[in-house]
Amino acid sequence: MPNVNNLQNLKQLSITNCAIKKVNLTEDLLPNLESLDLRQNQITTLCGLHTLKKLQTLSLSHNQIGRSMTVYQKDLVLPKLLFPNLVTLFLDHNGIRSLVEFNFQSMPMLKYLFLQHNELQDVNGTENDNSRFQCILRVRSIRNTGSARLCGIGNFGGGS
Template sequence: MPNVGNLQNLKQLSITNCAIKKVNLTEEVLPNLESLDLRQNQITTLWGLHSLIKLQTLSLSHNQVGKSMTICQKDTVMPKLLFPNLITLFLDHNDIRSLAGFNFENMPMLKYLFLQHNELQDINGVQSCVGLETLVVDHNKIQVITEEDFHSDNNIRSFFSEYNKIKFLNFVRRLTKIEKLFVSNNKVSDKDQIKNLGTLKRLKEITILGNPLCKRTNHYKLALQALVTLRRIDGHSVIPKDYLDD
């Protein structure tokens, strides 16, 4: 039996590039663990990790989590709170096609969620994350995002959804606290979609370049007409009077 006494005070642990398929790390072994890096393995199940009650950061980038994140073993009752103190979760590069079954509603402290480079067609499943501040879904296959995909009292400050297939931006009206919005390289062709920015009084930065509408109109001017408080567009600082003055 290995001596685990030296692990009692461990706060950070990194086990990467080890071809790990299953993980069973419990609070009894790592009671004070706050950050766990399991990048670039072959993990499909997370049984045991949910008991790490002090865990704040979990990186599962480049694994095989797939369609749903398995927490409990068969015939085991799902705990009310899966990761009670988890703040940051990396699930990018996992071939995830759906968020159903991830039980984000049981992660009450989650603020930063990274889901880029997956196979998502929608983001249904994150609306229960009331405290979420940063959501990253770049490089997926998302075609439609609706207002209902976000909690009515959401705290989203930054939303990254570049390189998808999104045509409509009406969903942004639900993001009343957003400061940064990245929607470049999608399928937005109707210039009237930019008018949805008008309700986002805190928005300071946006990316639009790479959408069809950019080929036919001055999207800088459209964006500033919708929201004159914008300060960065497509990575460039802008002065409203330079675009709005005749």
């Protein structure tokens, strides 16, 4: 069995193309992790990632997050992400339809949010964060914006 103490100093971890569905990584295991690349898996469930206090970059591109993604904190199921030092978040190619469940207020350091190639129909949830970070997305089929300002781009009238 590998010595897990060797992981204590790990700053970057890439686990791609492995058909992973559930991720359970905590600060106890990876206290110094700054960058986590989980691209091109089948992830729907994240456990413990919110405890990675030094995490600055998280790539969840090409997964199955969509509306079914859940984040577990101890015994509680949270319908939102909780990453206090995250600067860059890749959520592209995930079938995400709404941003309401992604609590961007709990990501105070977020600067870059990649959302392209999703099925966004509702961008409510970014209205209080639009001057704080840049969204990278393709605006094509957004239907419900309410009065939300989308990541500093201004008010959208709905439609394409």
